[in-house]
Amino acid sequence: MARHRTPSRRRPRRRLGVLAVTTSALTLLTAATATAVPAGGPPAAVASLPRGHDVSSHQRNVDWPEARANGSRFVYIKATESTTYRNPYFAEQYGGAGDAGVIRGAYHFARPDRSSGAAQAAFFVRNGGDWQADGQTLPPALDIEYNPYDPKHECYGLSHGQMVDWIWSFSDEIKRETGRRPVIYTTTHWWDTCTGRSTSFARSHALWIARHGSRGPGALPAGWAYWTFWQYDTKGGLPGDQNLFNGSPSRLRTFARGW
Template identity: 45%
Template sequence: MRTPRSHRLVLTVIGAGTALACGALTGCSSGSSAVPSRHETAPATVPQDSTVRSAATPKGLVPGVDVSAYQPHVDWASVKAKGAKFAYVKATEGVKYKSSTFSSQYTGSRSAGLAHGAYHFATPNTASGVAQADYFVAHGGGGKADGHTLPGVLDIENNPYGKDKCYGMSHAKMNSWITAFLHEYRARTGRHAVINTFKDWWIACTGNAGAKSGSTFGATYPLWVNDHKASATGVPVPSAWKSYTVWQWTDKGTYGDEDYIKSSTVYKKLLA
């Protein structure tokens, strides 16, 4: 039985038996040389940067992290002390998996003074969008707007369990699935979910949904884009959006991926 995808820490190997993981909020640490199984790593087509990136937060951006069961022991006080303002925590995947570390990570990040939010890793070929949204809400993803809880996230990207990155779905079926999830989440929580993806996947698997004039994707749903090569002023986004809301800029953090929210104004709007 395959372990549900725990999401996305990848270490850059620098020598036999060692690895380097560096990030703005978590510093650098040596770790095991064991390579995560394929379905626990970043999708290979997320734009990657093999170098250690600058630890300085670009001016105006709000730093944070995202974690999962793959990072079971997070020193939240240290993450907070190094400047993080928020944490997103993996809650669920499909309709059969709830992260074993969700509760401790979700409450731990908040107890340390960070805003927190939950994300759901979508597997569109295993259950409907409505069913997965309901499962997410029932297992930690239903946080209300209270000034410190971020809206839930639909994480939809490469299929880690098969060769077809689009889960064997046509553009029309994928778009219907995504829309169903988003509408159900809105109906259950009163909030618009954030969409986490990356440009190439969105084009390949949705047909660049939302690119046409009048689309509600970009106008309604905040975008969290994964790109580990981009600069803060040049993050590629699908045509439906003018810009990103959240940017995952590296996967080399000790405690998980590191992210930026575009500005303090955007950050406050997400929490409202």
């Protein structure tokens, strides 16, 4: 996420569904501001929203009861990358979160330069990216962002049309295997740069937007009018990156069950 997570790399990222908010709230939450986020907590204007986080192998053995006591209500856990990498801590992290009463889901780090979207989606589902309508499991998430292995090819060597096709290939396979469309985690800059401002996903895919160190998530990627998750910082009171859900706790469970 905000730091790319593989067994051997840890690279800072340049600064990542569908629940509506009121017009006044939307205006506030999408305003592009530069006010710093208070250390250790979410922006004051949205502090009442359910707090969550995302983790990977870097967090290793998370104390989930402590995370729950400190305010964790949901978490996304890295499961896979490409068709070769599986988070060795995934089973323990995923099971531990569920046992502690934290709503949890899995995410996949996209490598569009390695294989098709469908192949990576199938690998993801087989290794933790499945979904159940139990109110405790978030839909699978696709983490698609800057290429951490080759900064000169941020779009993985794909054209706008090829990238859009790759994402749809991934999404269609996830939908076929799980019954849900994946949540899409990205930044506005990457999305606009690498998909050519595609609007074809906004109607059917929840948005997980990354924008750090600000009062709001700023301008959203093309097509989306509101966000479902906002990753607002890499540090805070919970293990891993800090996130908010754009709705009430009851709507978080409704989102987990499926709309």
